[in-house]
Amino acid sequence: MEGQFYRKLQKKSLLKSLLKSLLKSKRRALMVFGGTILVSFVLFNNRGVVARIRLEYERQEMIEKVRAAQEENKRLEAYLKALEGDKKTIEKIAREKYGMVREGEMVYKVRRE
Numbered sequence: 701m702e703g704q705f706y707r708k709l710q711k712k713s714l715l716k717s718l719l720k721s722l723l724k725s726k727r728r729a730l731m732v733f734g735g736t737i738l739v740s741f742v743l744f745n746n747r748g749v750v751a752r753i754r755l756e757y758e759r760q761e762m763i764e765k766v767r768a769a770q771e772e773n774k775r776l777e778a779y780l781k782a783l784e785g786d787k788k789t790i791e792k793i794a795r796e797k798y799g800m801v802r803e804g805e806m807v808y809k810v811r812r813e
Contacts, residue, residue, distance in 0.1 A: 723729045743749050782789040794800040801807055 705738065721731050741748070783793065
């Protein structure tokens, strides 16, 4: 008889209790619904937070590409200056790229398999 008057305690889900309290009245329900729509609009529209993060990531990628192109440009300009005035560089290119040789030299070609 002793245990007969005690109710068993049920574990209440926090989410259930929160939803139940928020949806007690129509006004609260409308506010929750409107707030949800507003927050999703702010996050996911064309000018929202998610779009801003994506654009910032793309901007960083473009900055890196520009930096790499500038470095490549500097390297090519130095190479061009070397080709315009340095006889050793000109000779090296003529030998490697065009297969030119000096008089009396013999060229041996090695086949790679």
